[in-house]
Amino acid sequence: MPALILASASPRRRELLDQIGVDYEVAVADIDETGLTAESPLAHVQRLAREKAQAVHTRLRPAIPVLGADTIVVLEGDILGKPRDRVHGLEMLRRLSGKSHQVLSAVCLALADGRVLEAVSVSRVRFRPLREREIIAYWETGEPCDKAGAYAIQGRGAIFVEHLEGSFSGVMGLPLYETAELLRQAGIEVL
């Protein structure tokens, strides 16, 4: 039997969980990711990670824990999720250019006995100034379209990242330090 169920359709989260050698199965949580009025970015990212874990827990009632995660980019208090389309993606990249932003990644573990364990990773990322030509060329690579903030630190987007303070895995979508801590609290030793 695997150690846990990963409530995610994200290939990045599978890759990151593979990196620490955890055995898991995948079950996709289909939840509404719309923000609530007056919800802070921190409350938003934590709620979505919890809803993903709980949706799968409620559907499958597994004997093993369910792990949900959510990642957002926060710039000047605004939440940048995944771009809706090209115009939206280009606008996000123009806004990120030459500035620092935060990346919030929440993880939630819904245990078989109904308990819920949560953690969040906060990173600061500074982008160098981007030329319009680069922004367009980057969008055309196809990489930004399904990523929060319209970039991937693990991909070509790395060339924009002048500075990172925090967790690389957290920015990529699953903070591995925090995830291992939750697993340990649930009695699952990674090593």
Ligand SMILES: Cc1cn([C@H]2C[C@H](O)[C@@H](COP(=O)(O)OP(=O)(O)OP(=O)(O)O)O2)c(=O)[nH]c1=O
């Ligand atoms: C900032 C950043 C985000 N991302 C990705 C991670 C997430 O997959 C995505 C944020 O969207 P999420 O809504 O957190 O996740 P998802 O819809 O891809 O997957 P699921 O809800 O099924 O778990 O952005 C990167 O891959 N690299 C980065 O540098």
